[in-house]
Amino acid sequence: MNRFSDLAEIETLFDKWGAQFYSENLSQTAHAVQCAVLAEESGAPSELVLAALLHDIGHLIDLEISAGVEEHNVDTEHEATGARSISPLFPPAVAAPIALHVAAKRYLCSVEPTYVDGLSEASVATLALQGGPMSGEEATRFVAMPHADNAVSLRRWDDLGKDIDKDLNPSDEFRRLLHKHFNNI
Numbered sequence: 364m365n366r367f368s369d370l371a372e373i374e375t376l377f378d379k380w381g382a383q384f385y386s387e388n389l390s391q392t393a394h395a396v397q398c399a400v401l402a403e404e405s406g407a408p409s410e411l412v413l414a415a416l417l418h419d420i421g422h423l424i425d426l427e428i429s430a431g432v433e434e435h436n437v438d439t440e441h442e443a444t445g446a447r448s449i450s451p452l453f454p455p456a457v458a459a460p461i462a463l464h465v466a467a468k469r470y471l472c473s474v475e476p477t478y479v480d481g482l483s484e485a486s487v488a489t490l491a492l493q494g495g496p497m498s499g500e501e502a503t504r505f506v507a508m509p510h511a512d513n514a515v516s517l518r519r520w521d522d523l524g525k526d527i528d529k530d531l532n533p534s535d536e537f538r539r540l541l542h543k544h545f546n547n548i
């Protein structure tokens with residue numbers, strides 16, 4: 364199950380592991396839905412809404428592989444796992460922002476001194492494992508990459524999409540967003 368061949372496989376994975384909190388204070392499915400709704404509200408194209416919805420799918424794949432044991436002391440590179448897994452079904456405009464959403468955090472920590480203050484505890488904790496803030500040179504290289512701007516937008520929704528009071532029936536909303544925007548691309 365390392366690469367998806369249809370949407371049903373993605374839904375099955377979220378049905379199985381989406382209720383897991385993964386070190387944040389809300390479930391993976393609630394986080395995914397909140398990020399995608401923020402993207403929609405910003406008028407983002409369907410590709411980027413889907414990237415927001417699926418950006419942490421690598422965490423769910425890691426859970427599937429480890430039979431539900433969360434790994435917090437190593438960087439599992441969930442962004443790369445996630446981007447690779449969806450690439451047979453979705454274009455680079457979906458996969459690339461997913462692949463770059465951790466790099467976008469390291470980038471924002473480098474170019475916006477106050478950015479780190481808005482990060483969740485878990486995001487701060489993983490920052491060091493993920494390489495810490497980018498150097499000036501790394502940041503210059505990052506912004507030149509295709510879809511870097513979309514990855515930065517996704518990262519901001521990622522940081523905001525952690526509202527514990529907003530957890531409304533996320534599984535139905537997840538399916539709605541997935542199908543609606545998949546049919547648009």
Ligand SMILES: [Fe+2]
Nearest residue numbers: 418419441464
């Ligand atoms: Fe992530």
Ligand SMILES: [Fe+2]
Nearest residue numbers: 394418419521
């Ligand atoms: Fe996330």
